[in-house]
Amino acid sequence: MNKALKDAILNGLYDSHFPGHELYGPRLLENDKNDNIWLTLRRELLTCQSFTWAVAFITQDMLVQLKVVLADLAKKHVTGTLITGDYLGFNEPNVFAELTKIPNLKVKIADQTNFHVKGYLFKHENYETVVIGSANFTRAALLANCEWALKVSSTENAALTKQICRQLQKLGQESAPLTSTWIMNYQRQWKRPNFQKITAKNITQEISPNKMQKQALQNLNELVAAGQKRGLVVSATGTGKTYLGAFAVKDFAPKKFLYIVHRRQIAQKSLSSFRKVIAGKKADYGLLSGNVHESNCKYVFATVQTLTQKNVLNQFDPAEFDYILIDEAHRSASPSYQRILHYFKPKFWLGMTATPERMDKQNVYQIFDYNLAYEIRLRDALEEKMLTPFHYVGVQDYEQDGQVIDETTNLRYLTADERVKYILKQMNYYGYCGAKACGLIFCSRQIEAKKLAVKFIQKGHPAVALTNEDSEADRQKTVKQLKEGSLEYIVTVDLFNEGVDVPELNQIIMLRNTQSSIVFIQQLGRGLRKYPGKEFVTVLDFIGNYRNNYLIPIALNGDTSRSRDLARRETKLPTFVGLSTINFSQIAAARILQSLDKVKLDGLRELRQAYTELKQKIGRPPLLLDFAHYGSVSPLVFAENRSLKHYGNFLQKMGEKLVLTKYESQVLAFITKELVNGKRPHELLLLKLLLTKTSISNEEYCTELDRNGAYHTSELLHSVDDILTLSFFDVKSGKSTKKAEYGNYPLIEHDLLNYRLSLKLTDALQDKDFRMLFLDAIKTGLLLSKKYRSDKQFTLYKQYDREDVCRLLNWPQDVSAPMYGYRVENKETPIFITYKKDSDKKRNAIYNNSLADGCSLRWYTRSPRHIASPEVQKLLHNSQMKIHLFVKQNDATGKEFFYLGQAKIQKDTVKEEKIGPKKKAAVGMNLLLSTPLSASMYDLLFTE
Missing domain, CATH: 3.40.50.300 (P-loop containing nucleotide triphosphate hydrolases)
Known part of the structure; x- marks a missing residue:
């Protein structure tokens, strides 16, 4: 371990040619889309023997996460010390009270007026790690802010470690234990700092439309302008649904307005909210509920129980209200609401709900003519x-x-x-x-x-x-x-x-x-x-x-x-x-x-349910693109389902009248299984172009690739040809070839100057249903491709199977079936590692391929292989060789591997060894990842 630690320190602080190490190597921590500082602190906590933190500022919202980890550590008898203080009064009294609830945490209060330290020390079995930087123990600092923190590991004999430990020891000696008496005194004297003040005005008085409401209002106004009579807004609880309704009514400016809900309490509160937005005389606003019948007002707020009473409903002319809003609109399928919907004839009905999906399967979307004006769900709102x-x-x-x-x-x-x-x-x-x-x-x-x-x-x-x-x-x-x-x-x-x-x-x-x-x-x-x-x-x-x-x-x-x-x-x-x-x-x-x-998440029963729900939502058989925009299931679930050839096949199973020829079905199977995943947009972009023009020049295609930020080389362009002519699949796999499954006919023709769709495909596209499904698959694939980098072959930490890798490496044929663990080609070599094998007899268990430190691994060739073997020589001496590393945790996770980036061979570690029960010769070598793993990817792949 000492050598690995020494090399990691030299790699990070002296020369990157020394072997790096994810756990031990110096790293700059920050918050970004792949990682955050808290994940590193969490991992250090879960693997340490003890810890000492000195942190000036702490917020209660980070203590919940800390308590989860420390509760697990308490079962392992791991304890720690936290030194904090009262600088600027930032730490609220509740923070100190909450800290006392953690039994395996000793808390001390620094006896320094300007205590502003941010340091985290973790003691491991043979080394220590410190994280020092700008990040306090606050939610914003550890999850979201632009913060920097330096993580450094060393032995306890290192000068830096000794210095930090001395400082922490001195700080601890000068600090006093946190006691209930200290907390009571602090509570009595504490005043909330000005920069922390939150007033009711800040939160409740902002009644101009927010970003989401502005978009919803625009969509509602477009519905009205288009002559539609009904519209539905789905808005998560707490996102300003009532104010949105008020803004919509203000825009419409009705002569008389009716608001309907099932509880008087909600009606009264909504009346108050509408008046804040629309303003006007108090007498313009009336309640219709129970014994209160203020039905002559311009804006009437009614409960459904009162409104549906025969003598009350009949007092209104069916056209009396030109705008009616039903709140909690998921209830509108019930008989009482249906009576109202059939009686009144306004110019526009607006339904609003946070939960349109009803457990009784009633179709709320249908009631509002499938006009989903806007939808903001919980995740979007957060x-x-x-x-x-x-x-x-x-x-x-x-x-x-x-x-x-x-x-x-x-x-x-x-x-x-x-x-x-x-x-x-x-x-x-x-x-x-x-x-x-x-x-x-x-x-x-x-x-x-x-x-x-x-x-x-x-x-x-x-x-x-x-x-x-x-x-x-x-x-x-x-x-x-x-x-x-x-x-x-x-x-x-x-x-x-x-x-x-x-x-x-x-x-x-x-x-x-x-x-x-x-x-x-x-x-x-x-x-x-x-x-x-x-x-x-x-x-x-x-x-x-x-x-x-x-x-x-x-x-x-x-x-x-x-x-x-x-x-x-x-x-x-x-x-x-x-x-x-x-x-x-x-x-x-x-x-x-x-x-x-114990559960199958992507079975046909689940897909049928998702399909039925979405069909109710949009009022027609949904396509793949609809699932991408609105569905409870990703379109990839349909595309990757082994029992379905393509989405048209699923529509047929659902009873939709859809007739496809054998050839049309084969083409759809090809696009669905090979292209819809969006891992490379190049073929999809070409097919989309060829649906609009009969012929596309090489230059036009390359311009389109540039416009979409997609890289292109001569190898890439040849690869696109190989895919779309199906020659890539002309490799036997079992008793048949994929080429036969996909129709055995090229989709395109490409001469020296131009691309064209094949005549057979051009003829097939005259069929309306086939063209619809063909275009839907292309659009869906292009939408999904936005999750991947199109300027590179692979996207870091995305998943690929062996066939994806063959295609994205621009190889002329799919050689994934016989590839197994790796394949050495002239310029690029992919290596696939399953970290945990189910059986000791499988290759990884025998060869002990591992990536335990997250940055370098001991990897072995097949056996028998020797230093002089051609593939080993090619790996060792081809300076242009790119080695791509793909890893998955175990076989239970499926056939896809996470891409961990490129790796380099550490030449001084190459050695011929006897491997496995039969002691056959193989060549072992250490591979060093060019990009050290993120904390989250390390935890996912290499920890229990």
Whole structure:
């Protein structure tokens, strides 16, 4: 290890020709799309034996993530010290109170007036790592800001390490332990710094349209101008849906307006919001609900229960209102709303909802003529900072004597004193933003909710159970008590999924199985509305042995890929949505991964459901491009499904009247299986051009490639020809060739000067259905290609299979079948490594290929091979050779490998060795990655 550490230090600080090392080498840390500083700190924590931090500024929103890691470390008896201070009063009193909750963390207060240090020291078994730079322990600094931090490793005998340790030791000796008395005194004297002040005016009085609202208003105005009578806006809870409605009504300027909702409380609040936007006399605004019938006003805000009473509805002329808005429009399929929709004849109906997907399968989109004017979902709203960030923690549910909560667990166990004690301990540990808890607890049964509320009260936490058995008056009373602070928690089942506005909420607790992604997001969204002083929401999910655990990372990340590999990544690593964070404890993650292993995410049943939902949404059979824009499933799921030849094949299975010839089906299969993934846009761009012109010159094609930022060389242009004439596939694989599967006819003709579509394809494109599907595949592929760099062959950290690599290396034929671990060509050599083999008999286990340090690996050729073997000589002595490295964690993740960039051979490590049980000769060598791995990719591929 000492040699590796020494080489890594020399590589980073002296000469890059020395071998580097991801774990040991000096690195500049920053926040970008592939990485952030927190991921490196987290990895160091998970692998260290102890740590000492000296950090001036700490925010409570980063403590949630820290607590997840330290809870796992506590089980390994790993402890640490944190030295901080009160400089500028930046650290809020709550921060210090929360730090005292971490049992394996010793906290000290620096006795220095201007304490402004930002340093993180980690002690490992044989070395130490320090991270020093501009980053305090705040969410913005570690996740988002433009920050720099230098990470350096050394032995404990190094002069720099000794100096840092001396400074930390001196600082620790001069610092005092954090005590409850110190916190009380600090609380009494503390004043919020001016730069931290958040006022109600800042948050609640900004009523000019935001970025999303402006786009929605433009789309609504275009609908009206086009003569459409209905439109739907889908807007996540807390994103200004009510104000958007008010802006739309103001733009339309109706003579008389009607607003309809299912609760008087919402109607009253909306009336107030509309008046702020539209202004005018107070008498212009009236309520129609219960005993209040102010129906002669210009702007009438009605509850559906009152409006649908026969004597009330009949007092209005059907054309009395020229603009009608239905809030919570997902309810509009119910009989009461249908009565209203059939009675009134306004110039325009506007529906607004946060959750258009109904569990009863009623089609809300159809009611509004499939005019989806605008859609902003939860992830978009968080990215745009329209909502309060959340910090989600998935923790293991209570376990005793090997018994874990699942779908069949007895109620007595769910409400046992020990489980309640465990739940409250976790809730206290992870905390909340603010001085007092204001939380919603979702559980699975009504009787469970009632018993848990009683147990919470007994433990000193005022709580009330609310179910659908409670009256509207009781619900409003209880919500008011929660807002005012006389209650800490409301315990419910599914009552608060929608339509309840409690901006003060700072904790969401989930004590039930996730049955639906829709319901999960509805419940999560309850706490995300902005509120003065609320900087984040803590979401605590108690994860048992549920069959549907796999839905959690998919729902949280808005994941449409149906990729088991991506779901694993989202579970194993922290993920980020804007400034929101998603973390799972190690045991909770293991339970989710276990659930993932038992479910098929991309089966035909799932695709049928996604298809039906999207067809309801847009009012016609969706195409692949529709799934890219609106669907719950990525178009790649259809393209890569082995039981489908192409998307037209799927449409036929869904009963759509679609007739395709054998040749047309073969062409669609080729484009779907080879090009739709978008890993190279060049073929797609040429086909798109040839759909508009019968002939394209070489110069025109190259100009189009330049316009799209796509590289081109003579080898690349030859490769495009090989692909589109299908000669690339003229290699036997088993009993047939792909060329036969794809029609055995070239799609293009290319002479010295021009490209043309083949006559056979030109004739086929006269068929309307085939042309539609052909163009749809091209457009979808070009859209997906934006995820890849088109100015290079490969995009770092994207996934490729062996055939993709053959094509992107511009090889004339697909030689992926016999390639196995690598193939040495004249200019480029791809190497494929499966890090963990399922069997000791497989090549990687025998040859011990590994990338444990994330920057260099010991790699072996096939056997028998010798130093003098032609392929070894070519690798060693061809100065132009590019070695491309592709790695996947194990065979269970599929056939695709992550591209880790180019690598170089360390010549002094090349050695002939006897390998495997038969001791055959192979040549071993160290390969050095040109681009050191990001912390997230290292954790994904090379850690448990």
